[in-house]
Amino acid sequence: MRLSTKAQYAVRAMVDLSLNSAGRPVSLKEISRREEIPLNYLEQLFYRLKKGNIVESVRGPGGGYILARGSSHILVGDIVATVEEPLNPVACLDEGSEVCSRISRCVTHDVWKGLGERIRGFLDSITLEDLTREARGVSSEE
Amino acid sequence: MRLSTKAQYAVRAMVDLSLNSAGRPVSLKEISRREEIPLNYLEQLFYRLKKGNIVESVRGPGGGYILARGSSHILVGDIVATVEEPLNPVACLDEGSEVCSRISRCVTHDVWKGLGERIRGFLDSITLEDLTREARGVSSEE
DNA sequence: TAATAGTTGACAGATTTAGTAAGGCATGTT
DNA sequence: AACATGCCTTACTAAATCTGTCAACTATTA
Secondary structure: OOOOHHHHHHHHHHHHHHHHHOOOOOOOHHHHHOOOOOOOHHHHHHHHHHHHHOOEEOOOOOOEEEOOOOHHHHHHHHHHHHHHOOOOOOOOHHHOOOOOOOOHHHHHHHHHHHHHHHHHHHHOOOOOOHHHHHHHHHHHHO | OOOHHHHHHHHHHHHEEEHOOOOOOOOOHHHHHHHHOOOHHHHHHHHEEEEEEOOOEEOOOEEEEOOOHHHHOOOOOHHHHHHHHOOOOOOOOOOOOOOOOOOOHHHHHHHHHHHHHHHHHOOOOOOOHHHHHHHHHHHHOO
16 A cells, blocks of 8 residues: 655655745756655656646746646645556556456445545645645754 | 555455354355455465454364454454555655655655555444445345 | 365566656757 | 757666465364
8 A cells, every 4th residue: 555656756846846936947956956856757757747737847948847826726636646647546446447346346345435535535635835834844943 | 556456355355254154164265266366365365364363264174264353343454454564655654764855754754644544544444344234235235 | 094274485477666768859048 | 040958758677566376284173
């Protein structure tokens, strides 16, 4: 029941972006250095994040990425779902899946379905703004 | 964010066991046939389930497995945690892990911690009895 | 003592994941 | 126009994990 590093990196990178963008675009190079995430890997993640309308890119020298909307309107669940395709705990909850097998199928099916809903519900209850605010608090305490 | 088939199989097998044990032990062979789960794989699972004190074994002819306690006292979370070792969404929540890296660590750390608690909480809110009762209802409806 | 059934460890094939590499494209500055 | 910056995209590989198989062993009962 592990979350991929994609999701972990993506959330960390988004917090970093939100924290360090003072109106200007933030380059992946910066984020890569600060968060110690391989640049090429970040590029893959931001390619998806852009397609998911979570960030926008600014090309050319001095370019980089900016948030597509206010951080209070970006949910952690959005970020995770964008980079980690199937957030469902089991395969038969995905689109166009076969009917599950045998007797107790519907029973356990509902359990996994409920679990998936809880996971999404929790991640959707936290905004990027929440994390950014908390991060500011944490770093100023030490 | 997938649950392993181990966990899925284990829960299905436990429902089957609970449903078909009328006082007598149920052999893995039976469960394997009904649930279409490879026998050798089931053996591995029940080896763990026994060590986790969820089932007890009866050896010899006519032997098999029985529940270690009433089905209302067996939680789905128990079953899943027993066969799927780390139920934590990220590695740094496991025992004896290193400190996470860089700035936003504590922030995202708490998110994953909360997520893990929600997952466990949900799975612990469902008993084997719940599933068994529901399974009886489902099969009699068709 | 033979048959049944659980016990246990080793292992292999398939799949997924994490990360690397490399080249192309678009944009702004000089 | 040319160059530098930095995003965009595909392809690939090494490692880890997952799923399932094999095989031999031990305990129990008829």
